Amino acid sequence: xSIEEAIKAYQTxxxxxxxxxxxxxxxxxxxxxxxxxxxxxxxxxxxxxELLQDRELWSCLTCSRCFERCPTHINFPEFMRRIRxxxxxxxxGPVLAHHGMLQSVMELQTQGIHQKKTQWARESxxxxxxxxxxxxxxxxxxxxxxxxxxxxxxxxxxRRVIKVLNAAGIEPIxxxxxxxxxxxxxxxxxxxxxxxxxxxxxxxxxxxxxKQVVFNCPEGYxxxxxxxxxxxxxxxxxxxxxxxxxxxxxxxxRIALGNGGxxxxxxxxxxxxxxxxxxxxxxxxxxxxxxxxxxxxxxNRENALCCGxxxxxNCSVGSKQIQVERLKEAKATGAHTLVTACPKCQIHLTCxxxxxNLDLKIADLTTLIADGV
Amino acid sequence: xxxxxxxxxxxxxxxxxxxxxxxxxxxxxxxxxxxxCPTMVVDVFNAxxxxxxxxxxxxxxxIPSVFTIDAAACRQLGQGKKCGVCAKVCQAKAVDxxxxxxxxxxxxxxxxxxxxxxxxxxxxIPEYGxxxxxxxVTALEFERLLSxxxxxxxxxxxxxxxxxxxxxxxAEKEHKKLQRQVSQLEEKHGKPSxxxxxxxxxxxxxxxxxxxxxALLAQDLASLEARLDSMNRRKATASVAxxxxxxxxxxxxxxxxxxxxxSYCCMHSVKEAMIAHEHDNGVHSSxxxxxLRAVGRGFEEYKLRGGKQANIRYIRGRVAEITxxxxxxxxxxxxxxxxxxxxxxxxxLVILATACVPSPGAxxxxxxxxxxxxxxxxxxxxxxxxxxxxxxxxxxxxxxxGPMDIPESVAQASSAAARAAEIVAPARQAVG
Numbered sequence: 124x125s126i127e128e129a130i131k132a133y134q135t136x137x138x139x140x141x142x143x144x145x146x147x148x149x150x151x152x153x154x155x156x157x158x159x160x161x162x163x164x165x166x167x168x169x170x171x172x173e174l175l176q177d178r179e180l181w182s183c184l185t186c187s188r189c190f191e192r193c194p195t196h197i198n199f200p201e202f203m204r205r206i207r208x209x210x211x212x213x214x215x216g217p218v219l220a221h222h223g224m225l226q227s228v229m230e231l232q233t234q235g236i237h238q239k240k241t242q243w244a245r246e247s248x249x250x251x252x253x254x255x256x257x258x259x260x261x262x263x264x265x266x267x268x269x270x271x272x273x274x275x276x277x278x279x280x281x282r283r284v285i286k287v288l289n290a291a292g293i294e295p296i297x298x299x300x301x302x303x304x305x306x307x308x309x310x311x312x313x314x315x316x317x318x319x320x321x322x323x324x325x326x327x328x329x330x331x332x333x334k335q336v337v338f339n340c341p342e343g344y345x346x347x348x349x350x351x352x353x354x355x356x357x358x359x360x361x362x363x364x365x366x367x368x369x370x371x372x373x374x375x376x377r378i379a380l381g382n383g384g385x386x387x388x389x390x391x392x393x394x395x396x397x398x399x400x401x402x403x404x405x406x407x408x409x410x411x412x413x414x415x416x417x418x419x420x421x422x423n424r425e426n427a428l429c430c431g432x433x434x435x436x437n438c439s440v441g442s443k444q445i446q447v448e449r450l451k452e453a454k455a456t457g458a459h460t461l462v463t464a465c466p467k468c469q470i471h472l473t474c475x476x477x478x479x480n481l482d483l484k485i486a487d488l489t490t491l492i493a494d495g496v
Numbered sequence: 497x498x499x500x501x502x503x504x505x506x507x508x509x510x511x512x513x514x515x516x517x518x519x520x521x522x523x524x525x526x527x528x529x530x531x532x533c534p535t536m537v538v539d540v541f542n543a544x545x546x547x548x549x550x551x552x553x554x555x556x557x558x559i560p561s562v563f564t565i566d567a568a569a570c571r572q573l574g575q576g577k578k579c580g581v582c583a584k585v586c587q588a589k590a591v592d593x594x595x596x597x598x599x600x601x602x603x604x605x606x607x608x609x610x611x612x613x614x615x616x617x618x619x620x621i622p623e624y625g626x627x628x629x630x631x632x633v634t635a636l637e638f639e640r641l642l643s644x645x646x647x648x649x650x651x652x653x654x655x656x657x658x659x660x661x662x663x664x665x666x667a668e669k670e671h672k673k674l675q676r677q678v679s680q681l682e683e684k685h686g687k688p689s690x691x692x693x694x695x696x697x698x699x700x701x702x703x704x705x706x707x708x709x710x711a712l713l714a715q716d717l718a719s720l721e722a723r724l725d726s727m728n729r730r731k732a733t734a735s736v737a738x739x740x741x742x743x744x745x746x747x748x749x750x751x752x753x754x755x756x757x758x759s760y761c762c763m764h765s766v767k768e769a770m771i772a773h774e775h776d777n778g779v780h781s782s783x784x785x786x787x788l789r790a791v792g793r794g795f796e797e798y799k800l801r802g803g804k805q806a807n808i809r810y811i812r813g814r815v816a817e818i819t820x821x822x823x824x825x826x827x828x829x830x831x832x833x834x835x836x837x838x839x840x841x842x843x844x845l846v847i848l849a850t851a852c853v854p855s856p857g858a859x860x861x862x863x864x865x866x867x868x869x870x871x872x873x874x875x876x877x878x879x880x881x882x883x884x885x886x887x888x889x890x891x892x893x894x895x896x897x898g899p900m901d902i903p904e905s906v907a908q909a910s911s912a913a914a915r916a917a918e919i920v921a922p923a924r925q926a927v928g
Contacts, residue, residue, distance in 0.1 A: 140786070141786045141813065141833070145831040146817070146830045146838055147817060155836075161836070421820070425623070426622055426817065
């Protein structure tokens with residue numbers, strides 16, 4: 124999509140030049156050189172070429188805080204994604220975090236590599252080859268290897284999803300052939316790679332015969348729900364987020380939560396909250412933990428702050444500032460644990476916390492659920 | 497309005513006149529009833545900031561100057577208790593608890609719809625925190641704070657401090673009660689409370705329910721005293737609002753809520769900032785807007801005068817969000833689009849210029865009259881005949897047809913009356 128086409132598709136000519144986007148943007152607050160408003164202006168003033176080459180193009184967190192508030196409904200995150208697509212076509216790109224390791228893994232997955240995804244799953248519980256429910260694991264096995272050294276055990280989240288499902292008498296399908304959902308490729312401007320990954324996933328799920336696919340990672344859920352149908356047409360299976368699923372299991376009395384104890388505060392991931400509109404089920408689950416108390420940070424739900432970096436790109440000093448600010452906000456609530464619901468939020472915030480002298484714990488919601496089951 | 501039939505020149509309209517439980521032919525509006533009425537109710541006219549009695553006048557200058565009983569709140573009418581105080585004190589014998597709603601049949605030649613508007617409820621905008629930050633108020637609430645007949649007699653006390661005063665009153669009442677109980681116990685046992693509390697905390701208190709109760713009461717008293725102390729400190733540092741922020745286009749010119757411009761809010765924010773400054777010369781106001789729409793005779797000059805003489809600063813930039821600091825001051829986050837800078841600034845009070853939206857009954861009324869509404873929910877009019885609805889003989893004026901200010905509403909009211917007279921006059925002359 125050319126810039127002109129993106130302007131038309133997202134109707135950016137409705138821009139009132141009001142500054143709500145820039146005033147809301149977490150990046151603009153720490154990096155005055157970044158301004159969503161001026162990026163839209165530039166595109167409208169036919170300075171698109173400048174925009175494509177701008178390094179800041181890749182600083183946008185696509186967290187949707189701006190779109191949530193834009194008085195003329197300009198979908199800035201989507202507009203950014205399209206401009207990035209064009210920039211990638213012209214050979215520009217972001218500064219990749221972790222030396223581009225994660226992007227390499229994603230691109231490798233389009234080459235038909237053999238993955239041993241079920242081995243750890245068999246060790247964690249009972250899984251099936253066929254059935255109604257498919258558990259889409261996502262990138263956790265890879266994160267596990269890369270982020271072990273900062274103390275984040277991403278795969279333990281997936282293990283616990285299986286534990287909870289087993290406790291409710293469900294044996295989910297876990298597939299060796301499932302690949303990355305393509306989220307980061309899409310936001311890195313590599314739509315072609317995303318499409319290859321997406322087609323592969325749909326094929327794998329279809330051939331398994333599953334009727335329902337359960338996601339723990341918000342990015343996979345958001346992508347399957349909103350982008351797969353856009354690019355590949357309607358899906359013939361239902362897409363469910365694990366927390367909605369757990370809430371139902373709790374309501375039906377099929378699982379029960381154990382004693383958690385203490386004061387929690389919940390960090391809304393942007394993909395799960397603002398984009399997929401799941402605000403209530405994580406809070407509902409937290410509130411049901413016996414002995415637990417939930418307090419809200421000042422910026423919660425629609426107003427929640429991003430975890431500071433997205434798509435493994437342009438992680439910067441600014442990202443750290445955003446993360447530190449968020450952690451302090453969590454601490455100010457009096458909570459002892461900041462509860463995350465996205466593996467990336469957990470990684471990013473844990474990374475920032477490791478350099479701070481702050482008496483705060485970070486725990487994943489799935490872990491809290493599973494530990495009590 | 498209950499029912500309408502007929503056509504231009506001969507409408508039959510059934511109107512329900514609600515019982516006010518006061519005979520308006522007898523009531524002199526003296527107010528003795530309200531003075532003695534024992535029931536306090538939250539005052540809607542004062543935007544919920546103050547209280548009124550169950551027998552009341554909607555607002556002091558209301559015409560006709562006749563009192564009304566709020567039946568739901570009244571002890572006698574709504575709660576089935578014995579009261580009758582207002583009837584007893586009324587010298588004119590105007591109070592009538594048995595009054596009923598009356599149905600009035602009207603034969604009319606033309607109808608003018610002048611049902612006004614509703615103010616947009618800003619609590620649906622999560623980023624402005626209207627429902628969680630006490631010192632964020634709507635323009636209408638601010639209007640009441642500024643009013644000499646309002647809940648603060650025109651002083652710019654902040655809602656957080658008004659709440660504090662209320663909270664302190666209750667805490668003091670509780671304090672007196674606890675103190676009395678504790679001192680009775682002290683007298684009874686001839687020991688100071690501190691001894692009992694110390695024994696209780698170290699676990700050496702004898703197992704006695706009375707002593708245990710005493711220790712708990714004494715502890716409660718101590719914690720209440722600490723709370724009162726901190727409230728007193730807060731009260732001592734509290735000051736009236738001097739640094740004001742006015743936020744324009746709250747709920748209007750916003751595709752999420754109402755795409756249209758509410759037209760009058762720019763001027764009322766300037767006016768409120770001017771009045772606040774007249775009341776207290778130390779007041780500084782910032783008006784956040786995309787463009788200040790001073791359209792009307794003398795409006796632009798008024799706006800400029802505000803800037804020069806009333807400490808008003810006009811900032812081009814729509815406010816992104818409002819947070820709150822520890823002293824309960826609202827913090828306004830915005831991009832100053834002229835300086836291309838994201839700024840956060842602390843204010844004493846934030847005033848939201850909320851949109852003018854169709855009144856909740858408009859759709860039902862339009863259905864009864866079989867007239868069309870426009871896409872925003874106001875009554876639709878003909879561009880070349882701006883008072884005509886889609887049905888002959890039914891006219892509409894003022895904010896029922898769209899946002900407009902008072903002078904324009906008044907002018908439209910005159911025009912609508914004239915349009916109605918055009919229909920009615922020939923018939924009248926024929927009869928006469």
